[in-house]
Amino acid sequence: MMEYVMITGASTGIGYALAKEYAAHKKNVILVATREERLMQVAKEIKEEYQVETAWFVQDLSEIGAAKELYEKVKKAGLMVSVLVNNAGFGCVGECATIPYEKEEQMMILNMISLQELSKFFLQDMLKRKTGRILNVASTGAFQPGPFIATYYATKSFVLSFSEALRLENEPYGIVVATLCPGATVSNFPARAGKKPSKTAMPAEKVAKIAYREFEKGKHVIVPGFFNRLARRLPKGVKSRYVSWMQRGLMKK
Numbered sequence: 016m017m018e019y020v021m022i023t024g025a026s027t028g029i030g031y032a033l034a035k036e037y038a039a040h041k042k043n044v045i046l047v048a049t050r051e052e053r054l055m056q057v058a059k060e061i062k063e064e065y066q067v068e069t070a071w072f073v074q075d076l077s078e079i080g081a082a083k084e085l086y087e088k089v090k091k092a093g094l095m096v097s098v099l100v101n102n103a104g105f106g107c108v109g110e111c112a113t114i115p116y117e118k119e120e121q122m123m124i125l126n127m128i129s130l131q132e133l134s135k136f137f138l139q140d141m142l143k144r145k146t147g148r149i150l151n152v153a154s155t156g157a158f159q160p161g162p163f164i165a166t167y168y169a170t171k172s173f174v175l176s177f178s179e180a181l182r183l184e185n186e187p188y189g190i191v192v193a194t195l196c197p198g199a200t201v202s203n204f205p206a207r208a209g210k211k212p213s214k215t216a217m218p219a220e221k222v223a224k225i226a227y228r229e230f231e232k233g234k235h236v237i238v239p240g241f242f243n244r245l246a247r248r249l250p251k252g253v254k255s256r257y258v259s260w261m262q263r264g265l266m267k268k
């Protein structure tokens with residue numbers, strides 16, 4: 016059976032860059048996102064450029080039950096996922112009380128529930144095969160509370176905590192689990208979150224290259240960028256004050 020790397024949120028940004036990075040290493044890829052036309056275009060582009068097999072699934076992972084639906088579609092198509100990259104996610108910026116609750120509800124389902132369920136379903140298959148790898152995308156926002164982006168940062172703390180626990184649980188069975196914690200990265204993220212782009216954002220391709228290399232090396236919490244790694248060492252209180260100042264500045268008026 017042919018092996019695939021499945022990447023959620025592979026139509027743009029970090030997920031798209033990761034899909035190309037894996038394909039450049041001769042891995043077949045399964046792309047997941049909500050926009051069919053864009054997925055078809057990316058699948059074609061990757062297949063032609065890297066000579067690997069590509070498959071794609073349209074799935075809105077911000078709905079309850081979507082992860083199960085996607086898992087069943089992948090099984091029905093007879094595709095074997097040897098690496099799962101849970102990357103799809105978005106953020107909501109602003110004062111929590113003023114952000115529409117439906118928007119944050121969808122974000123919480125996408126960033127946490129779908130990620131947790133996809134990890135669980137594909138992990139069950141990996142355990143049967145005694146091999147498999149899961150890379151979950153959190154954020155440097157996972158390391159401290161984030162005023163003016165509170166719920167998003169909390170979802171990313173969930174991703175980090177869950178993934179680290181999953182790693183320790185499954186290490187003895189030969190399953191590798193790691194967490195990618197990017198800082199500001201050039202992508203559609205700021206526009207979707209309703210904020211201005213950061214001037215210090217890293218290119219998504221650079222983040223993907225580091226993520227691939229460090230994941231292959233066996234690093235379990237991957238923080239791309241020297242300043243992001245440095246900032247991680249600051250006391251939580253200092254970091255939260257800084258985030259509060261920064262996010263307030265990035266909020267679109």
Ligand SMILES: NC(=O)c1ccc[n+]([C@@H]2O[C@H](COP(=O)([O-])OP(=O)(O)OC[C@H]3O[C@@H](n4cnc5c(N)ncnc54)[C@H](OP(=O)(O)O)[C@@H]3O)[C@@H](O)[C@H]2O)c1
Nearest residue numbers: 024026027028029048049050076104154199200202203204
């Ligand atoms: N950019 C940053 O500064 C930054 C920093 C730290 C962490 N991250 C994390 O990195 C991950 C990737 O974000 P990005 O920066 O690359 O942003 P992006 O360019 O907006 O990409 C998000 C991806 O997720 C997909 N997606 C969005 N909603 C979805 C849904 N409901 N169901 C399925 N797929 C969905 C999008 O595709 P469609 O729109 O086609 O569905 C797209 O492929 C996210 O988890 C984000 O939280 C980003």
